[in-house]
Amino acid sequence: DAGVIQSPRHEVTEMGQEVTLRCKPISGHNSLFWYRQTMMRGLELLIYFNNNVPIDDSGMPEDRFSAKMPNASFSTLKIQPSEPRDSAVYFCASSFNGGDTGELFFGEGSRLTVL
Amino acid sequence: TQLLEQSPQFLSIQEGENLTVYCNSSSVFSSLQWYRQEPGEGPVLLVTVVTGGEVKKLKRLTFQFGDARKDSSLHITAAQPGDTGLYLCAALNDYKLSFGAGTTVTVRA
Numbered sequence: 001d002a003g004v005i006q007s008p009r010h011e012v013t014e015m016g017q018e019v020t021l022r023c024k025p026i027s028g029h030n031s032l033f034w035y036r037q038t039m040m041r042g043l044e045l046l047i048y049f050n051n052n053v054p055i056d057d058s059g060m061p062e063d064r065f066s067a068k069m070p071n072a073s074f075s076t077l078k079i080q081p082s083e084p085r086d087s088a089v090y091f092c093a094s095s096f097n098g099g100d101t102g103e104l105f106f107g108e109g110s111r112l113t114v115l
Numbered sequence: 116t117q118l119l120e121q122s123p124q125f126l127s128i129q130e131g132e133n134l135t136v137y138c139n140s141s142s143v144f145s146s147l148q149w150y151r152q153e154p155g156e157g158p159v160l161l162v163t164v165v166t167g168g169e170v171k172k173l174k175r176l177t178f179q180f181g182d183a184r185k186d187s188s189l190h191i192t193a194a195q196p197g198d199t200g201l202y203l204c205a206a207l208n209d210y211k212l213s214f215g216a217g218t219t220v221t222v223r224a
Contacts (some may be wrong), residue, residue, distance in 0.1 A: 006156070025162040033212075042215070043214040043217075045211055045212070045213070055210070076198075093157070103148070103160045103163065103213055106157025107157055108155065109156070
């Protein structure tokens with residue numbers, strides 16, 4: 001079975017440009033998480049969806065960040081405008097029944113570099 | 116401040132040696148998980164511990180959950196180069212899985 005699929009794997013862009021990261025969760029999973037990983041701050045939860053509905057976006061850094069989940073098989077994380085401090089690896093993860101069962105299945109990540 | 120404190124931050128050992136990684140918190144958790152992350156990949160779940168005092172073994176890896184369910188340890192016996200990676204502990208805080216900063220383990224051949 002396919003795991004969580006993220007695209008692009010690598011993105012290099014210039015400050016001020018719009019960035020869109022994409023995620024396809026595992027079929028049948030009803031919870032989706034976006035995390036950001038940096039050396040300084042480790043893995044930080046940005047936003048959590050349950051049954052396509054955003055439940056908690058308190059981790060989203062600022063208004064430049066937005067996330068959508070139009071259906072159960074697709075989510076996007078958008079940064080507009082991007083800044084150099086947004087450079088990080090962004091992970092999408094999915095699970096069945098949110099945190100209750102605990103196990104998250106992560107994608108391979110999207111490495112973003114903002115120049 | 117991190118909900119979960121991991122130590123040490125970095126660990127470099129020779130193949131065949133043993134190592135222990137710690138995960139501590141002032142909070143009590145219903146369960147705690149350990150993940151391993153290899154370069155260029157996402158974290159992968161190794162184990163979930165649920166009961167205070169619980170010990171789980173996964174081949175050469177031994178995981179222990181503290182009696183008070185505030186801390187956990189991961190012990191690797193006779194480490195191999197394939198054990199190299201970032202080891203992360205994680206715990207549920209409400210419905211959110213919060214991660215420690217991780218321990219980077221390097222096993223030299």
